[in-house]
Amino acid sequence: MKLCRHGPRGREKPGLVAPDGTIRDLSGVMEELTGVADLAGAALAPRNLAKLKKLKPEQLPKVSSRARIGACVGGTRNFIGVGLNYADHAAETHAEVPKEPILFNKAPSCINGPDDDVMIPKDSKKTDWEVELAVVIGTRARYVDEKDALKFVAGFCICNDVSERSFQTERSGQWMKGKGCETFGPLGPWLVTPDEIKDVQNLDMWLDVNGERMQTGSTRTMVFGVSTLVSYVSQFLVLEPGDVITTGTPPGVGMAKKPPKYLRPGDVITLGVQGLGMQCQKVVACA
Structure with a gap:
C-alpha cells in the first residue's frame, strides 16, 4: 500500500x-x-x-493531479540521521567505516514536501545533496531486538538528506548544525508499507542535479541494515509512531567530487529509490 x-x-x-x-x-x-x-x-x-x-x-474521491504532495508522514517528533552508513560513501570521503552507527538529529522543522523548493541557508557556501532510504516508525519502540525490528516499521520513503557541509564539519560541535536547516528534509512522495518491498536491503538509488547523474547506489552497501538501525536507535531513545530514521547515502555527494560541487539557486535536484517513487526540488536562495 x-x-x-x-x-x-x-x-x-x-x-x-x-x-x-x-x-x-x-x-x-x-x-x-x-x-x-x-x-x-x-x-x-x-x-x-x-x-x-x-x-x-x-x-474514494479523486485528488487533483495538480495538488501539492506534502511530506508523507505528519507529527514527527524524532528525525534521526545515520552518518557514513554506506561502505562506498565512507570510502569516497576517506573516512573509516564506523564500528557502531553514527547518529545525528535532523530538526523535525526541516521536513519538507518531496517537490517543495530546497532553500540555501544564509551564509551557506557548501549545500550538498544525499539520496536516502528513510524508515517511518509505526509502533512505539524501546529496547527492540534486531530480529523483531521490522515489526515496528510502518513503511519506507525517500529522504533527501540535504546538508550544509561547512556548517556540519567546519563550525565545530555536532553535525546537526548542517543537517536541520529549513527545507533540509524532503520526505516522500509515498509512504510505502513493508509488504510492498520485497527486500529493503536490495533497492537501487539515484540522484541527478540539472539532469547530470551524481549518485548511483544500492541499499546493498549499507554498513548497518534497517533492522540493525531500528534496534540500535531504540536503545538510546524511545521511538514513537511517525518518527523517522534516514539511513545514510551512497557515493556521489558534492563534497566528494573533484573539485567539490555544491548546490546553487536555480539548480534542480531529482532523486529516487526503487519502489518508493521520485522527488524533484528546485534550489532557491534564502528568503
Whole structure:
C-alpha cells in the first residue's frame, strides 16, 4: 500500500495511491477508521494500516493531479540521521567505516514536501545533496531486538538528506548544525508499507542535479541494515509512531567530487529509490 499527504503546507490531508496511480482522498474516512485525522501517530499502527488496506480506492474521491504532495508522514517528533552508513560513501570521503552507527538529529522543522523548493541557508557556501532510504516508525519502540525490528516499521520513503557541509564539519560541535536547516528534509512522495518491498536491503538509488547523474547506489552497501538501525536507535531513545530514521547515502555527494560541487539557486535536484517513487526540488536562495 502506498499512502501520502496532499494539500497546502500545514493543511495536508491523508491520501491513498490507487493501482492506476491516482491519489484518492482519505480525509473523509481516516478519523473514523483510525481515530486520527492525519497520516500520523496512531494511524500508523499495524491494525490501522490493515483497515486502510481494505478500502476500495475507486470508492474514494479523486485528488487533483495538480495538488501539492506534502511530506508523507505528519507529527514527527524524532528525525534521526545515520552518518557514513554506506561502505562506498565512507570510502569516497576517506573516512573509516564506523564500528557502531553514527547518529545525528535532523530538526523535525526541516521536513519538507518531496517537490517543495530546497532553500540555501544564509551564509551557506557548501549545500550538498544525499539520496536516502528513510524508515517511518509505526509502533512505539524501546529496547527492540534486531530480529523483531521490522515489526515496528510502518513503511519506507525517500529522504533527501540535504546538508550544509561547512556548517556540519567546519563550525565545530555536532553535525546537526548542517543537517536541520529549513527545507533540509524532503520526505516522500509515498509512504510505502513493508509488504510492498520485497527486500529493503536490495533497492537501487539515484540522484541527478540539472539532469547530470551524481549518485548511483544500492541499499546493498549499507554498513548497518534497517533492522540493525531500528534496534540500535531504540536503545538510546524511545521511538514513537511517525518518527523517522534516514539511513545514510551512497557515493556521489558534492563534497566528494573533484573539485567539490555544491548546490546553487536555480539548480534542480531529482532523486529516487526503487519502489518508493521520485522527488524533484528546485534550489532557491534564502528568503
